[in-house]
Amino acid sequence: MTDLAHRASRGIVVTMGGMWGKTLIQMAAIVLLGRLLSPEDFGLVAMVTAISGIIDLVRDFGLTGAIIQAREISERAWRSLFWLALGLGVVLGGILAACAPLIANLYGEPQLVLITLVIAPSLIVNGLTMPLQARATRELKFALLARIDVVSMVGGVAAAITAGLLGWGYWALILMVGTGLVVRLVMLWLAMHPRPGWPRIHRDVLPLVTRGGSIFGAELLNYVERNADTVIIGQQLGPAVLGQYSRAYALFLMPLQQLNGPIGRVALPVLSKLQDDGDRYRRYIRGALLVIGYLTLPTYAILATVSEPLFAILLGPGWEQAGVLFSILAIAGIAQGIGKVRGWLFITMGRSHQQLLYDLVARPLVVVGFFVGIWWGGIYGLALTYGILSALLLIPGFAFAIRGTFVRGSDIVYPVLRPLLFALLAFGSAFAATRAVDLVPIFEIIVGGAAGALVLAPLLLIPAYRRDVAQIMGFVKQMRKPKDRAAAPEASAVAYEDVLLEDAATPGDVLDAEIAKKQLEQNR
Secondary structure, three states: OOOHHHHHHHHHHHHHHHHHHHHHHHHHHHHHHHHHOOHHHHHHHHHHHHHHHHHHHHHHOOHHHHHHHOOOOOHHHHHHHHHHHHHHHHHHHHHHHHOHHHHHHHHOOOOHHHHHHHHOOHHHHHHHHHHHHHHHHHOOOHHHHHHHHHHHHHHHHHHHHHHHHOOOOOHHHHHHHHHHHHHHHHHHHHHHOOOOOOOOOOHHHHHHHHHHHHHHHHHHHHHHHHHHHHHHHHHHHOHHHHHHHHHHHHHHHHHHHHHHHHHHHHHHHHHHHOOOOHHHHHHHHHHHHHHHHHHHHHHHHHHHHHHHHHHHHHHOOOOHHHHHHHHHHHHHHHHHHHHHHHHHHHHHOOOHHHHHHHHHHHHHHHHHHHHHHHHHHHHHHHHHHHHHHHHHOHHHHHHHHHOOOOOOHHHHHHHHHHHHHHHHHHHHHHHHHHHHOOOOHHHHHHHHHHHHHOOHHHHOOOHHHHHHHHHHHHHHHOOOOOOOOOOOOHHHHHHHHHHHHHOOOOHHHHHHHHHHHHHHHHHO
């Protein structure tokens, strides 16, 4: 019991460390592959993966979210999930392979036939991986998942760089994805020791499939929104422009994946356990939004001002258009950094049906915006429209997510107001600094980043900002060994709960308190 709070708070930290390690590897891959491959190579692969991803989403059918959300899952249901996921992977992999000529005709690129046929087996690998990864997430094995993230990424990037040096072109990108998937499956299999038994799908799995269906509907609409731009650009403007956009979009996603991702991976299983305890649930949401606000919003604001020299360093000459696109996409990044929490609310409170209803309206609006944007302003018009719509949809999205629940609008709005002001001031300061100097790219990045970050100094004169920083620093301190509370006798378990919840001032503390509280209840 002594180390319980310490282990719980380190869930976010370990996951964040793994994802940041993965980010460094991804950055190395972007730098090297950007020089070994052409924009056309990236564009051709993106054309296929935008469509194969839809079929892979059908393969998952929302089961990953349903598994994490479920209160209990029997061992018989786990075995059924394994065979169901594998069967879906085989069937849908075959469907993707059969669609290869249609995909090539859609884009007018004959080489996409062979690319699609090679990518199709990845659906089978993902089918085997899904129940293993979902179980590891449900069991809060964040250190394992972080280790798998890093090792699989290293394997894929090493294979891709080798292939790129050998002159394999776009096959290097396909090899990177395939190698990473296989490494992930092998590591999960060895760690989780599955015992699937004989092929059989028992009715115990039906509640998960039913719940997963609604989650799948929302995920499908979300995927279509996120990838319709790829299909539209590829079909309208060709692989070269799509390659520029795909590199800008890949870097645009990194802050969301590496900053929000670790918190989200921990938040979903924890919030699912807290769905019957409104006060603690709201406290965790407020703390998580505070941390997300300070991590994500200023990051996008500053990167938007230094994107052109950043891309010049990362990818070299010929990628100037990608730098401009990233600056525009940063608007969507700021909106989506906060909007991620909306999905947590829907899933963890068992409101997947309501999420589907909302997405049936919101997602098509964004897709229509892509067509309007590309018609109005080409590739830049599409990126700008995407950002504006993402921001505008935050208000109705959160309003619908919390309607009829114990979560209040103030729980969403207040935690992000101060980080948003900081982000706006950081953008203005970084923009003015970079435009006032004419330096080599690396020094321009340093000047812009420093100017944006230093805005926080005068803000700390305001007590509210000092409290925010104190809360975040308190979370960082949770990485250390906690004070030994084992001296308290077992009879004081209730008092121990009170101490935990009394001290819960930071997101890390809240996480400690909630998991410890649940564990105490189970032990009784």
